[in-house]
Amino acid sequence: MLNFQEAVQVFDDFYLNNLIFPPEPHNLYEPCRYTLEGAGKKIRPVLCMMAYQLFREDFTEDVFHTALSFEMFHNFTLIHDDIMDNAAVRRGRPSVFNRFGQTAAILSGDVMNICAYDRLAKVSDDVKLVQLLRLFNRTAIEICEGQQLDMDFEQRNDVVLEAYIEMIRLKTSVLLAACLKAGGILADTTAANMEGLYRYGIHLGIAFQIQDDLLDTFGTEESIGKQPGGDIRANKKTALSIALEQEMGREAFGREMSSILRTEGAEKYTGVKRLYEQYGVDKQVRKMVQHYTDSAFRDLQSIDVPDDRKQHLQVLTQYLLKRTK
Numbered sequence: 225m226l227n228f229q230e231a232v233q234v235f236d237d238f239y240l241n242n243l244i245f246p247p248e249p250h251n252l253y254e255p256c257r258y259t260l261e262g263a264g265k266k267i268r269p270v271l272c273m274m275a276y277q278l279f280r281e282d283f284t285e286d287v288f289h290t291a292l293s294f295e296m297f298h299n300f301t302l303i304h305d306d307i308m309d310n311a312a313v314r315r316g317r318p319s320v321f322n323r324f325g326q327t328a329a330i331l332s333g334d335v336m337n338i339c340a341y342d343r344l345a346k347v348s349d350d351v352k353l354v355q356l357l358r359l360f361n362r363t364a365i366e367i368c369e370g371q372q373l374d375m376d377f378e379q380r381n382d383v384v385l386e387a388y389i390e391m392i393r394l395k396t397s398v399l400l401a402a403c404l405k406a407g408g409i410l411a412d413t414t415a416a417n418m419e420g421l422y423r424y425g426i427h428l429g430i431a432f433q434i435q436d437d438l439l440d441t442f443g444t445e446e447s448i449g450k451q452p453g454g455d456i457r458a459n460k461k462t463a464l465s466i467a468l469e470q471e472m473g474r475e476a477f478g479r480e481m482s483s484i485l486r487t488e489g490a491e492k493y494t495g496v497k498r499l500y501e502q503y504g505v506d507k508q509v510r511k512m513v514q515h516y517t518d519s520a521f522r523d524l525q526s527i528d529v530p531d532d533r534k535q536h537l538q539v540l541t542q543y544l545l546k547r548t549k
Contacts, residue, residue, distance in 0.1 A: 225277050227536045228543070231270045238288040239295075245339075255320045255332035256339075259299050262315050267544075268403045269295040274537055275407025275421050278529050286347045287410050290356060293344035294403050296336055297360075301367060303333035308375065309458065313450045355409050363402040370395025377461040381474075385466050389430060397429025417527050424523035424537075431516035432544055437462040438509060439547075441497055453493035459485065463512060465496075468505045517545045 226234060243260060245253040269291035276287050305311070306319040307329050313319060321329040344360060347353040373391040377383045404421040439448050440455045441464060455462050469477040484495040500506050520541055524534055 225281075225533060225536060226274070228270060228274070228540045231273045231277075232266050234283070235266060235269050235273060235288070235291060239292060242288075243292065243296075251324075251328055252332055252335060255303070255324045255328050256336050258323070259303060259320055259332075259336070260296070262317050264315050266295060267540075268298050268399060271400060271425070271540075272403040272407045272410075274540070275404040276411045277407075278527065278533050278537075279408070279411035279413045279417075284410070286349060286352070287407070289343055289346040290406050290410060291403070293340045293360070294399070294406070296340035296343060297364065298399060300333045300336040300340060301371075303329050303336065305371065307333075308371070311454070316450065352409055356406055359402050359405060359409070363398050366394045366398045370398075374461075378459060380461075381478075383461050383466055385463065385470065388461060388463060388466050392430055392433040393426060396433040397426045400429040400432070401425030414528070417529075420523055420527040424520050424527075427516045427520035427523055428541060428544065431513050431520060434463045434509060434513050434516065435545065435547065437464055438506065438513070441493075441500065442506065453490075453497070456493050456496045457489070463509045464500050464505055467508050468499060468503055471503045471505060471508070472499075513545060517541060 239260075245256050247253070272291040272294060273283065273287060276283065302314060303320045306314055306321045307326055310321075311319050312322045317323075319329075320332065324332070341360075344356060345353070347356060370391055370393070373387075374395055377388070377391065401422045402425070404425040405418050408418040408421045437455065440452060440462070443452050445451050454460075455465075472480065480499065481496075484492060484499075487495060521538070524537055524541070527534065
C-alpha cells in the first residue's frame with residue numbers, strides 16, 4: 225500500500241502523461257495548463273486512490289481516470305471561485321482571473337469542467353460508470369449550492385455556526401467524500417464501507433475547511449502562499465467571525481465591528497484578529513477542528529478492513545489537522 229506522498233507521485237506520473245490539452249485555441253487551453261501545472265496538494269485524487277487501496281492492491285486505469293476527473297473538476301471550481309471572490313492570488317501565483325482576465329477564466333473553467341466529465345467517461349466498467357456519474361453529478365450540484373450559500377452569507381447578519389457548517393459541508397466536504405466513495409465503488413466494496421468512507425470524507429472536509437479559516441487569519445504569507453487576512457478584508461463569514469459574534473452577543477459585536485470595518489488593510493486585519501484572541505475564539509475554533517477530526521477517525525475505524533490498511537489514511541488525517549498551509 226502507498227502512503228500519501230507515494231500516491232501523489234504515482235498520480236503525477238499518470239497525470240503528466242495523460243493530461244494533454246489541444247494547442248489551439250491557445251487562449252482557451254493555456255489557462256487550463258497554467259492551473260493544473262500549479263496544482264496544489266492533490267488531496268482529492270489521492271483520497272480516491274487511497275480509498276481504493278483499502279480493498280485492492282494494484283491500481284486500474286479506471287482508478288486513475290476517476291481520480292483525474294475529480295482533480296480537474298476541483299480546479300475548475302477554483303477558477304470560477306476566484307472570479308466570484310475577485311481573488312488575485314491562488315497557490316502563491318496570480319489567479320487565472322488575474323493573469324488571463326475574466327472572460328478567459330470563465331471559458332477555460334467551463335472547458336475544464338467538460339474535460340472532467342470526458343475523463344470520467346473513460347471508465348471501462350459501465351455499471352461502475354453509472355454509479356460514479358450519479359455521485360459526480362450530485363456532488364457538483366451540492367458544491368454549487370454551497371458556493372451560493374457562501375455568497376449569500378456575506379450579505380446576512382444572522383448566520384449561526386450550524387448554518388455555516390452546512391455550507392462548508394456542501395462547498396468543501398462533499399467533494400472529499402465523493403472522492404473517497406468513488407474509490408470504494410471502483411474497489412467493489414460493500415455499501416456499508418462506501419457510506420463509512422463518505423462520512424469520513426464529510427467530517428474530514430469540515431475539519432479541513434475550519435482549519436483553512438484559522439490559517440487565513442493566523443497563518444503566514446510564506447506558509448499559506450497568499451497574504452493572510454483575506455477573509456477579514458473581504459468581510460467573509462468564517463467559523464471565527466461567527467463564533468466571535470456568538471461569544472460577544474450580536475449588539476456588542478455589531479458596535480465593535482462597525483468601528484473596525486471602517487478601517488482598511490492591515491489595520492482592519494489586526495483589529496479583527498485582536499478580537500479573536502481577546503475572546504478566545506481561536507481556541508474555540510481549534511476545538512471544533514479537533515471535534516470533526518475525531519469524528520473522521522471514528523468513521524475510518526468503522527470501515528471493515530484490517531487496521532493496518534487504514535494507517536496511511538490515519539496519518540493523512542493527522543497531517544491535515546496540523547498543517548500550516
